[in-house]
Amino acid sequence: MMMKRFGLMVCGVLLMAACKQAKESNPNFGKLLESYYEDRLVLYPFEATAIGDNRYNDKLPNDGSAEFMKQAQNFYKIYINRLHSFKRDDLSEQDKLSYDVLDYQMRVQLDSYNYPFEQMPFNQMFSLPLTVGQFGSGASAQPFKTVKDYNNWLKRLSAFQIWADTAVANFQKGVKAGIVMPHALVIKMIPQMESMVVSDATKSLFYKPVKNMPKGFSAADKQTLTEAYKKCYLDCSCSYL
Template identity: 25%
Template sequence: MKFIILILATLSIMSIEQQVIADDNDNLQEIFSEYVEYGKRNYPEGATYDGDHRYDDKVTDNSEAGILARDDSTRNFLAKLTKINYDALSGDNRINYDLFKRSLEESLEFSRFKDYLMPIGQQNGIHLGAPQLVQFQPLSNAEEFNKYFARLRAIGTSVDNDIANMKKGMSLGIVMPSFIMEQTLPQMESIINKNPGESIFFSAMEKGKDLTPEQRESISNELKEIISQDINPAFQRLHDFVKNEYLPVCRQEAGVWSLPDGSDRYNLLVKYFTTLDLTFNDVHQTGLSEVARIEKEMNRIKDSIGFNGSVQEFNEFIKKDPKMFYTDKEDLMNGFRDILGKTDRARAS
C-alpha cells in the first residue's frame, strides 16, 4: 500500500513538474507574441511593410520622449524574461531565450550613446523613408487613401522631432560627419517640388484602382493640398536647418572614435559584430597578424615556384599570367570541388 501511495505521489510530482515546464515554454512564447505586437504598434510603418494593416494611419513616435519610452519597454521585457525558469525550457526555446535576451540587452547598451540624436544621413532618415511609403502602403480605395493621408500629415511633426533631436545632439557634440550631411541636401531638394502633381508623393494616384471618378478627383486635389501645405514646408524646414545650422557644426572626421565616448562606442560595435569580448585594438592586431601571416605564406609560394620578385610583383604576375586562369567550365568546377574537399578534410582533422 505504501508503495502504491509513493508511486501515486511521484506521478503527481512529475505531472506538476511537466506542467511547470509547459508553463515556462508557453510563457516565453507569450512574451515573444507580446513583443511582436509591441513592435507593430510602436513601428507601424514596419507593420505595414510586413502586411499588417491595422496601423496604416500611424507613424513611429520619433520624439525623444517616445524613444526613451521604448527603452523603458525594453527594460520591462527583460524583467519579464527573468521570471522564466531557463532550466525548464526546451532546447530550442533556450536558444530563442538567449537570442532575445541578447537583442534586448544590446539595444539598451547602444541606447546610452543617444544615436537617435543623429537621425539623418545619406542612407537613412525621414527624407528617404517617407517617399517609400507609397511603395508598400495599400492604396486601392478611399479608406486606404485616408490612412495614407494621415501619415503624410504627420510628416511635419516627425521632421520637427528630428530637428529637435539634432539640436540636442549639437549641444552634446553628437553630430554626423559633414561630408555625409552635404549629400542629404540634394536628396531633400529632390523631394520639394513646387508642382504638387509632379511630386514623388503624388505617384500614389497611379494606384487607386477601386476609386470612382468623383473620388479620384477629390482625393487628387486633397493630396496636392497636403503636398503643398504639409510635405513641402516640412522638408524645406529640414533642408534649411541642415544647411544653415547643422552643417557648420558637423564633425570633420568620419570615424566613430570622433564622437563622445568614441572608444566605448567602437568597442561595443566590435562586440556586436563579432559576439566576442574584443576591443578594437584586438581586432586591429588580428588584422595585422593575418596580413603578416598571409604575406609569409605568399612568399613561401612564390619561392616554391622560383619566382624572383616581391609579393606585390607576384600578385600582379598571378593576375596577368594566362596559366593562372581556367579556360574550361568543367575544369573550373573540378578545381572548386577540389578546394572544398581539402577544406572539409582539414576541418574534419
C-alpha cells in the same frame, strides 16, 4: 551608429517573424513571444507595414521625442524582466534560441538609449525621409488599393511633419553639442532631401498613387483624395525644408 540602429531594426523584424511562426514547447513562453511581437508592432508601425500587417498603416510615431524614447525604454525594460522570469535551462532548445536572441536584442536596444542617437536623426544611407519616399511612391509596402488605404497614408504623412520638426530640433541640439556626422556624409544628404521638394505636387514622387488610383473609386472620392494629396504634399515639402 546609425548603421547599428538600422541593423537592430532589421534584426527586430526577423525576430518578430520567428516569434510569430515558431511553435514553442513552453506555452507560457510562447505567449510572451506573441505578446512581444504584437506590442512591438504598435511601437514600430512601419515594421508592421513592411511585413504586410496593415493594422497600423496610418501610424507614424515621433521616435525622436522624449516621450517616445521613454515609452520605448519602458517597453524593453518590461519585456526583459518578463523574459528573465523564465529559467533558460528549463526551456527547449528552440525556446533557448528565442530567449537568447530576444535577450540580446533588448539589451542592445536599452544600451542604445545611453547615447544621444536622436541628435543624428538620419544619415545618407538610412532615414525616415527616404523610407517615407519609398512607401509614399506606391511601389513599396504601403498599400494603395482602397479609399481607406489612401486616407491611411494621408494620416501617416501628416504625422511626418511633426516628426520632421522634432528631427530639425534634435539636429540643432547635436550641432550645439558637437554631435555631428562628417561633412563628406552630410553633403550627400542634402540633394536627397532637396529632390523630394517640389512646387508642383503633380511632379512629386509621392503623387504616383494619385495617378494610379483604382478604376473602382468614385469620381467624388478621386476628386477629394486628389485635392487632399496635393495640399498635403505641398504643405509637407514646405514645412520640411
